[in-house]
Amino acid sequence: MRVLFPASEVEPYSKTGGLADVAASLPLALARRGHEVRVVTPRYRSVALPGAPLPGRRFTLEFPFGPVEVSTVEAHPHERLTQVFLDVPALYDRPALYGERGDYPDNARRFATLAVGALTEAQAAGFDPDVVHAHDWQTGLTPLALRRAFAGVFPRARSVFTIHNLAYQGGFRKDALPELGIPWSDFTPGGVEYWDHLSMLKAGIVFADAVTTVSPTYAREITSPGGGMGLDGVLRAARGGVTGVLNGVDVEAWNPATDVSLPERFSAADVAGRAVCRARLLDEVGLSAPGPGMPLVGLIGRMVAQKGADLAQAALPAFLERGLAVVVLGSGEPAIEQAWRRLEARFPGRCAVRTTFDVGLSHRIEAGADFFLMPSRFEPCGLNQLYSLRYGCVPIVHGVGGLLDTVADVATGEGTGLVFRGATVEAVQGALVRALALFRDRAAYAAVQRRGMGRDVSWDRSALAYERLYEGLGQGPARPAPPVQGSP
């Protein structure tokens, strides 16, 4: 199959979260399975291409707000995988991907250019896709454009829209519609209208042939009123419902047996190297050794309310006082960063906080910490708990979304970590108490660690699931357009 894959971030070129990992790994896994994949993404300032970039093509997108001149460069990480970078300096050559202090005011134009530019580029390149797989609000207009302007260009193509995080909906004032050339007839409850605004996420959901998200539990959560963030009705009405396909991880980049960012390597068969990683990590971040029988706990992630930092910050002091140590890596909202800094100042030598984006340190935390704490209030899939499983860093997670689908509690007898229910400080503390008990039973801890390290978290399984989904979409004459009147 030929798969066109527009995505607003692709590791290692641009990244704010898990979408970047998916947009790097899934296309490669699909290419290795024999499919032709074309990833299209902006050439942000952060994009550093190895060597001289291969020149691509030039075209003009005629938007009502004005023509956008696009030139492209390409990379070919695999013989069947092409990464295309849309070079529009006025739109993408900026310090951040989506905004610095708040969103960039022209994000509607920036991502309409990506959404439509991906289809135009494919047309210019003679790449006739069987499947167009778009992601999150930034490419939500791609399925819409495929039904409208590109219906005659790619009549066989089917679209898949994947939601990586329902919390980001790409809402814009309705004046954006005429600017972008979206007809008012699509501005309905059954179309792109959401609370009198344009919702690019909703455009993706409503116009795609299939909607997926990144774990089965998150699929259930977002189609229920409690977790649907106002869009559960729209999601329930999506064609074929919402399918949950778990993300995998890049098992080459995240392999403790070969990881060059670690001071010592190890594997499930021999975890001895972890002790060296732990000692060196303590030195690197300036922590004292935890008290006797007490663990080192790691946390990594964007500092936003979703990740439940406030729960961890309230739960940890009672344990830090008893000799537990914690290392935190992440950046984001200043109030959350400051709260971590206060904890660090209160517990010198016990709590270390790094507010940089440091991929090497993230690997060393997974390799050196005894437990990984992930108290997310909601978590579509989550990657860090998967890295934790692979690196023998026993995860302690809130039982929601992908966390529930990937970590089995020790109480099951086949556990790979600790799962707590309820986003409360008491629940986190209860899980930490259980973690301490597990840590003191060395044989039980080692068994949990080994079981986690043995789990298959590779992309192979996920790529196969997407391949089946693509095949199930079929081909043939253009599908009927979705209703433009009435509610979904």
Ligand code: ADP
């Ligand atoms: P989300 O997509 O919600 O941010 P995920 O757990 O799915 O959460 O993915 C986050 C990704 O970003 C992981 O690869 C994680 O290791 C990485 N990451 C987040 N913050 C940092 C940081 N400060 N330094 C290095 N890597 C980070």
